[in-house]
Every structure is written in C-alpha cells, then in structure tokens.
Amino acid sequence: MIxxxxxxxxxxxAGSLYALAAVGFALIYATTRxxxxxxxxxxxxxxxxxxxTVAVWQWPVALAVLAALVVATLFGVGVDxxxxxxxxxxxxxxxxxxxxxxxxxxxxxxxxxxxxxNSFYSVDSTLSQGFLVxxxxxxxxxxxxxxxxxxLIVALQLFIHRTRTGVVLxxxxxxxxxxxxxxxxxxxxxxxxxxxxxxxxxxxxxxxSYSSGLQPSMGAVITLLxxxxxxxxxxxxxxxxxxxxxxxxxxxxxGVWQLSSSWKxxxxxxxxxxxxxxxxxxxxxxxxxxx
Amino acid sequence: MTALDIRGLRKAFGGNVIIPxxxxxxxxxxxxxxxxxxxxxxxxxxxxxxxxxxxxAGEVIYKGRDLVGLxxxxxxxxxxxxxxQDLRLFNDMSVFENVLVSQEPSLRLWSRKSRYxxxxxxxxxxxxxxxxxxxxxxxxxxERKFLNLARIMALDIDLFLLxxxxxxxxxxxxxxxxxxxxxxKDDGHTVLLIEHNLxxxxxxxxxxxxxxxxxxxxxxxxxxIFADEALTDLYFGTAGRKKESQSCSS
Amino acid sequence: MIAxxxxxxxxxxxxxxxxxxxxxxxxxxxxxxxxxxxxxxVGAYTAAKVALGTxxxxxxxxxxxxxxxxxxxxxxxxxxxRVREEYFVVASIGFQIVASTIFVSxxxxxxxxxxxxxxxxxxxxxxxxxxxxxxxxxTWGCVVLVVAFIALLVHSPFGxxxxxxxxxxxxxxxxxxxxxxLRVTATTLSxxxxxxAGSLYAFHVSFVxxxxxxxxxxxxxxxxxxxxxAGSLAGPVIGAVFITVFPALLSFLDIPTLYIGPxxxxxxxxxxxxxxxxxxxxxxxxxxxFTPGRRQATSEG
Numbered sequence: 001m002i003x004x005x006x007x008x009x010x011x012x013x014a015g016s017l018y019a020l021a022a023v024g025f026a027l028i029y030a031t032t033r034x035x036x037x038x039x040x041x042x043x044x045x046x047x048x049x050x051x052x053t054v055a056v057w058q059w060p061v062a063l064a065v066l067a068a069l070v071v072a073t074l075f076g077v078g079v080d081x082x083x084x085x086x087x088x089x090x091x092x093x094x095x096x097x098x099x100x101x102x103x104x105x106x107x108x109x110x111x112x113x114x115x116x117x118n119s120f121y122s123v124d125s126t127l128s129q130g131f132l133v134x135x136x137x138x139x140x141x142x143x144x145x146x147x148x149x150x151x152l153i154v155a156l157q158l159f160i161h162r163t164r165t166g167v168v169l170x171x172x173x174x175x176x177x178x179x180x181x182x183x184x185x186x187x188x189x190x191x192x193x194x195x196x197x198x199x200x201x202x203x204x205x206x207x208x209s210y211s212s213g214l215q216p217s218m219g220a221v222i223t224l225l226x227x228x229x230x231x232x233x234x235x236x237x238x239x240x241x242x243x244x245x246x247x248x249x250x251x252x253x254x255g256v257w258q259l260s261s262s263w264k265x266x267x268x269x270x271x272x273x274x275x276x277x278x279x280x281x282x283x284x285x286x287x288x289x290x291x
Numbered sequence: 292m293t294a295l296d297i298r299g300l301r302k303a304f305g306g307n308v309i310i311p312x313x314x315x316x317x318x319x320x321x322x323x324x325x326x327x328x329x330x331x332x333x334x335x336x337x338x339x340x341x342x343x344x345x346x347x348a349g350e351v352i353y354k355g356r357d358l359v360g361l362x363x364x365x366x367x368x369x370x371x372x373x374x375x376q377d378l379r380l381f382n383d384m385s386v387f388e389n390v391l392v393s394q395e396p397s398l399r400l401w402s403r404k405s406r407y408x409x410x411x412x413x414x415x416x417x418x419x420x421x422x423x424x425x426x427x428x429x430x431x432x433x434e435r436k437f438l439n440l441a442r443i444m445a446l447d448i449d450l451f452l453l454x455x456x457x458x459x460x461x462x463x464x465x466x467x468x469x470x471x472x473x474x475x476k477d478d479g480h481t482v483l484l485i486e487h488n489l490x491x492x493x494x495x496x497x498x499x500x501x502x503x504x505x506x507x508x509x510x511x512x513x514x515x516i517f518a519d520e521a522l523t524d525l526y527f528g529t530a531g532r533k534k535e536s537q538s539c540s541s
Numbered sequence: 542m543i544a545x546x547x548x549x550x551x552x553x554x555x556x557x558x559x560x561x562x563x564x565x566x567x568x569x570x571x572x573x574x575x576x577x578x579x580x581x582x583v584g585a586y587t588a589a590k591v592a593l594g595t596x597x598x599x600x601x602x603x604x605x606x607x608x609x610x611x612x613x614x615x616x617x618x619x620x621x622x623r624v625r626e627e628y629f630v631v632a633s634i635g636f637q638i639v640a641s642t643i644f645v646s647x648x649x650x651x652x653x654x655x656x657x658x659x660x661x662x663x664x665x666x667x668x669x670x671x672x673x674x675x676x677x678x679x680t681w682g683c684v685v686l687v688v689a690f691i692a693l694l695v696h697s698p699f700g701x702x703x704x705x706x707x708x709x710x711x712x713x714x715x716x717x718x719x720x721x722x723l724r725v726t727a728t729t730l731s732x733x734x735x736x737x738a739g740s741l742y743a744f745h746v747s748f749v750x751x752x753x754x755x756x757x758x759x760x761x762x763x764x765x766x767x768x769x770x771a772g773s774l775a776g777p778v779i780g781a782v783f784i785t786v787f788p789a790l791l792s793f794l795d796i797p798t799l800y801i802g803p804x805x806x807x808x809x810x811x812x813x814x815x816x817x818x819x820x821x822x823x824x825x826x827x828x829x830x831f832t833p834g835r836r837q838a839t840s841e842g
Binding site for chain 1: 642
C-alpha cells in the first residue's frame with residue numbers, strides 16, 4: 001500500500017511535467033493545426049542547454065534557466081517560421097508537414113548525440129533531495145514539478161481568457177477556419193502560440209534533468225507522451241491535455257508496481273490505445289470523427 | 292410506394308436551426324427538383340439524407356429501412372448516391388479512370404472486362420468517349436460537369452441526388468444534359484435535383500419541391516407551382532411569372 | 542570479394558522490400574507508420590521459429606511469417622484507423638516501443654536479448670542455400686516478386702481506389718468506397734510483405750535478436766520512403782539504395798565510428814526536412830525535373 005502511494009506521488013510529479021509538455025503541444029495544435037512532432041526536440045534542447053550552462057559552465061541557476069528558456073523559445077519559433085510556415089504557404093499536406101517535423105526531431109536528437117554523446121547525464125543539486133511525509137518520500141523536485149505545473153497552466157488559462165492576445169488565440173482554437181484567414185495576421189499569433197508552447201516545456205526539461213537525468217532519446221519519448229496526453233485528454237482542449245498528461249504519468253508509475261520500468265512506454269501506449277478504441281475524442285475533446 | 296420517405300428531419304448547428312422540419316415523399320421514377328432561395332438548406336438536406344451529416348431528429352426511409360446513422364459509403368451501396376456542387380472529380384485521374392473507379396469493387400486485383408465495357412458505354416452516353424484518356428483536371432468546364440454525371444451514372448443505384456449538376460452550362464450543353472436526365476428516368480431511376488436555373492427546372496421536372504428556411508413550402512407539379520403567384524413571387528420573382536406565361540412541358 | 546558484395550546486395554534487397562512495403566501504406570494509402578521494423582521483426586522471428594522447429598523450407602517459413610505479421614498489422618490497424626489516420630503515427634511509435642520491449646522481455650518465445658540463433662540455411666524446392674551468392678539470388682528473386690506484386694496492386698481496382706482517396710476522399714466515400722476497409726487492407730498487406738524481408742534476414746544471418754528491429758530502424762525505413770519519394774514505385778528503391786550506400790560513402794571520410802551513426806541520421810533528418818519543404822515528392826520528383834516528362838494523359842491544349 002505504501003509502495004502504491006509512493007508510486008502515486010511520483011506519478012503525480014512526472015504527470016505534472018508531462019502535462020506541461022502536453023499542454024504546450026495542444027496549444028500549438030489547437031491554434032495552428034500543426035502536428036508539432038518536434039516538440040520533444042524543444043525539451044531536449046532546453047534540457048541540454050540547462051545542463052551545459054549550469055553543470056559545465058557553472059553559471060548561476062537563474063541564468064541557466066533563462067538560457068534554456070531562450071533556446072527553447074527561439075527553437076520553437078524558428079521551426080515554425082523556417083519550416084512550417086513556408087510549407088503551409090505551398091499548401092503542403094498534413095503528412096508532409098508531419099514528415100518535416102519528424103525530420104527536425106531527428107536532426108535535433110542527433111545533433112545532441114554528436115555534441116554530448118549518447119550517455120546519460122544528470123544535474124546534481126539539493127533539489128534532488130527531499131523529506132519524509134509520513135512513510136512517503138517526497139523530493140523537492142516532486143513538489144516543484146506539481147507547483148510549477150499548476151501555476152503555469154492556470155496562468156495560461158488566465159492569459160487566454162483575460163488578455164487581448166490570449167483571446168485571439170482562443171478564437172483560433174475554437175474556429176479552425178480562422179487559422180487561415182485571420183485578418184490580424186495569424187502568422188504573428190501562430191508564432192506566439194509556438195513561443196508559449198515551447199516555453200511551457202522548459203520547466204519540464206529542467207526538472208527532469210534533476211530527477212531522471214538527460215538522455216538524447218528523451219526527445220522522442222517526451223514527444224510521444226505529450227501527444228498521447230493531448231489525445232487522451234481530447235485534442236484541442238488545454239485542460240484535457242493537462243489531465244491527459246497527468247493521467248499518463250500516474251498510470252506509468254503505478255504500473256511499475258507490477259511491471260519493470262522498461263514497460264513504462266508500454267503502459268502509455270496501452271492507455272492511448274484504449275482511449276483510441278473506446279473514447280477517441282478523449283476525455284474533454286470535441287468530435288474527432290470525420291463526418 | 293415512395294422512392295424515399297423523409298419524415299420530420301431536423302438539424303441545428305449550435306443554436307442555429309437550419310432544418311426545423313422536412314417531410315417529403317419522393318415519387319419513384321420521376322425527376323423532382325428541389326428549389327429554394329440560397330441558404331434554404333438544400334445542400335444540407337442532401338448531406339442529411341446521404342449520411343454526411345447526422346440529423347438531430349427524423350427518419351429517412353429507403354426501401355423500408357432507415358438510412359439515418361449509416362455512413363455515406365453504406366448509403367451509396369444501398370442505392371442512394373449524391374453528386375457535389377463543386378464536382379470533386381478525381382483530378383489526377385483520367386476520364387476513363389474516374390468512371391471506372393466509381394463502380395469497381397475496391398478489393399480486387401483486376402476488374403472484369405464487363406466493367407471496362409460498362410465504363411465505355413457510360414462515356415459514350417455522356418459524350419466523353421473521345422476524352423477517355425484526358426486528365427480530369429484538363430477538361431473544359433462543361434466536360435467536367437458531364438464527367439461528374441458520368442461517375443454517378445456508372446454506379447448501380449436507384450436514387451440520384453444531384454446538386455446543381457448543370458449549372459453554368461450553355462444552351463446546347465444544357466439540352467444534352469436534360470436528355471441525359473430524361474434517359475435516367477427512362478431507365479426507371481428516381482432523380483432529386485437541386486437547381487437554381489429556371490429553364491432546367493421547368494424543362495426537366497416532373498415535380499418541384501420548394502424549400503424555404505429548412506421547410507418544404509410546396510411539393511407539386513410544375514404547372515401548379517408556377518400557377519401559384521405568391522410562391523413564384525417569393526422565389527422566382529416576376530421573372531417566373533413572365534416565363535410562366537409561355538407554355539411549359541411537364 | 543564476392544561474398545562481401547553478395548552480402549551487401551542481400552541487405553540492399555531487404556531494404557528495398559521494406560521500403561516498398563512501407564510505401565504501400567505511406568505513399569499509397571497515406572498512413573504514416575514508424576513501426577515497420579516490428580512487422581519485419583515479427584516476420585523474422587516467425588521464420589526463425591519455423592526453421593528451428595519444423596522445416597528449413599523457405600516457402601513455408603515465409604508463408605508463416607507473412608500470415609503472423611499480417612495478422613499483427615491487422616490487429617493494430619483496425620482500432621486505430623477507425624478514428625483518424627493521423628493518430629496512427631503516434632500509435633505506431635508507441636507500438637514499436639512496446640514491441641521492442643516484448644522482443645527483449647518475452648524470453649520464452651523470442652529468446653530475449655540474445656535472440657534466436659543457429660537458424661539452418663534455407664532450402665527452396667530442393668535447392669539448399671549455402672553461400673552468400675545463393676542468398677543474393679533468393680533475395681533479389683523476392684524483391685522482383687514483391688515489387689511486381691505492389692505494381693500489380695497499384696494498377697488494380699484496389700490501387701485506383703487508394704488513388705481516388707488521395708485525390709478526393711469525400712468524393713470517394715460518396716461513391717461507395719469504404720475508407721476503413723481500404724486502409725486496413727493496405728496496412729495488413731504492408732505488414733505481410735515486410736515479413737518476407739524478415740524471413741530473408743533470418744535465414745541469411747542465421748540468428749535474430751531485438752537489436753535489428755528497433756525504432757531507429759523503423760525511422761530509417763521511413764526515411765528511405767520519404768527521401769526516395771513516397772507514392773511512386775521507384776521512390777522506395779531509390780531511397781533504399783541511397784540509405785544503404787550512403788554510409789559506405791561516409792566511411793571514406795575519416796569520421797570516428799562513434800560519430801558515424803548520428804552523423805548519418807542527422808543528414809537523413811536534414812534531407813527529409815529539406816525535401817519536404819522544397820520537393821515533397823522526394824528524390825524521384827527531383828529526378829523527374831531533369832527528364833522530359835511523359836504524361837500518362839495529355840490534353841489537346
């Protein structure tokens with residue numbers, strides 16, 4: 001029982017980070033209808049930037065976080081400007097855009113491998129430590145993960161409901177037709193969506209560096225988790241993506257109770273497949289079926 | 292005995308009720324024109340009948356069974372097919388392939404010779420045999436309209452739902468088109484036609500169903516519809532009455 | 542020398558079969574999959590089991606491999622394709638990762654990390670394979686059959702229906718074509734054909750283990766299709782040649798072995814991005830720019 005509770009706590013923390021990744025992906029998809037498969041690459045770049053600045057160059061943490069944020073945002077915006085937008089101008093098909101996104105992820109992953117090698121890095125700090133709450137061990141990273149996720153997701157919701165820019169983004173999400181013909185210049189708003197979505201994944205990248213460490217393969221893994229979370233939650237819905245990510249994190253970690261941790265992706269896939277079969281619209285999504 | 296029995300069909304989008312209530316009994320073996328002002332819901336009605344949209348209420352009875360809830364491809368297989376106002380031809384395929392692919396069963400490694408012969412026969416009938424190897428995208432406007440008709444004619448169906456199939460055709464082409472529609476009737480098929488063009492409506496229809504704001508205002512023979520001044524005023528305008536004074540076929 | 546070339550040709554032939562069969566899904570049915578290595582692997586493991594347990598007959602082992610692989614494809618395709626084919630990509634990645642885990646963990650059937658070894662040489666209607674040359678002949682015999690079959694499919698009513706779907710899906714549905722049936726069939730055939738490559742691999746190398754059937758390899762096969770040009774018969778062949786030969790070219794440059802793998806993949810990634818942005822038709826379409834086009838149907842003006 002205690003083991004389950006411990007796993008649940010860890011699942012909550014991991015799920016919070018997945019939620020951030022999923023919400024970022026969902027925001028980008030809902031506003032620009034781009035299946036930003038390279039989203040995991042954003043996380044990869046952020047994490048390795050953070051590692052390089054904080055562990056190798058010994059920068060102060062705040063500066064390192066800033067560096068990661070800058071790199072992630074520039075990357076997200078860059079891919080949109082340099083890859084997706086030219087393709088949308090030539091009316092490329094969904095799958096062609098997806099293939100390009102996929103290619104970008106391959107480029108990023110292998111760039112990281114060439115620069116850092118395939119081995120596993122981690123960042124040490126007091127954050128990896130923790131304390132006991134009853135019989136459960138909670139690390140500071142765990143707490144930070146949940147707190148940050150909640151704060152940022154709530155902040156995002158406030159943003160899209162209260163600010164001018166946010167309302168425009170929300171309009172784009174509600175009506176896909178706006179995404180082509182928006183007179184105010186949807187390219188600008190699409191870029192903003194990419195910037196925000198990419199920035200959201202940075203805390204996940206940094207906290208993962210502390211808890212699970214860094215590996216080049218995590219780009220692909222987090223992409224899968226982000227997309228699965230967004231689908232399970234109901235693609236196009238931000239709260240849904242957050243819940244989806246959280247659900248997957250909890251499910252993955254609870255699964256470890258019976259299965260070895262190498263089965264974690266299998267659990268994610270299992271949950272995803274289950275939803276696709278039984279409730280393809282996701283938990284909170286709109287109709288997905290073709291009519 | 293009706294070809295198609297539409298009862299109490301209703302469709303709303305959000306708060307907007309496009310089709311409050313449509314009830315219509317199509318008579319078999321006749322050409323019925325569905326007319327009405329823009330936005331009356333004619334294409335929406337087609338979408339509802341053929342499964343591209345799901346109605347909020349109502350039934351569409353064909354050969355004793357309700358079509359509501361079935362996927363469009365299944366409805367076509369039952370014998371009810373529709374064409375599109377914007378044609379939707381297979382632009383990268385040739386004229387011959389367009390007609391061939393519509394009628395072939397898809398899980399085959401080859402088609403029987405009879406299918407090829409049937410395709411050629413249909414192309415002869417619509418007058419496109421000489422263009423059989425031309426890419427659909429390279430056809431003239433009129434030829435594209437005829438190909439659109441040819442594709443649906445090749446199917447093994449009883450009920451044709453045609454959405455403005457002859458719009459934009461000039462005099463001679465239109466006449467040929469009418470003859471084709473009439474020949475469909477001769478084959479024993481039933482046709483429901485969305486049309487704006489008065490001449491076509493007048494020349495070809497056995498019945499006219501007048502749709503306004505998603506409801507059937509009138510359903511009768513052309514003579515009686517055109518004799519109703521209020522109706523012709525509402526849609527056809529005074530032009531309707533002027534033309535109506537010339538003799539019209541039924 | 543002959544052995545070296547024969548060996549390379551076998552691997553090239555296997556790549557051509559994998560790329561062509563994946564192209565059936567990606568290029569013709571419009572379904573992206575990053576799980577092709579799974580069907581390759583399932584085919585290989587099945588053929589291995591047959592060869593180790595029952596008979597060394599290539600025909601029987603391959604038939605069994607095709608049936609099992611086809612069944613697995615079918616089971617994956619039916620639930621996922623019912624919703625959105627875009628989700629198939631994501632599901633396929635997950636599927637690949639799970640399959641890799643199963644290949645490693647299900648020791649009783651797959652032999653775990655070590656895999657299955659000691660596969661006897663293949664025999665085909667009395668002809669007992671022994672040398673690399675034999676396998677090369679067998680492989681390319683299979684390549685011809687597979688590509689010919691795919692060509693047959695493409696020009697068949699099935700191929701025409703798929704083409705209609707690529708052209709205008711709504712119109713195809715209105716004419717009575719069922720999208721699910723077509724896509725599931727394409728996926729199942731694709732998986733079954735990949736198993737042929739698996740069987741060839743198992744007999745040629747005489748052992749199978751999980752390392753050959755990973756996500757990385759699925760990505761590589763997809764890269765072959767995309768770079769070569771999806772939706773054409775020649776495209777996957779060109780892509781397979783490019784990706785099989787390219788590493789050999791790279792070896793002339795003095796790059797430390799540690800870097801070769803990632804450097805290759807980096808270049809493929811760049812190639813994919815570049816091609817998708819400028820020439821989505823792949824290398825095949827670039828080549829067509831330089832040769833006078835022979836249009837199948839030309840208009841009179």
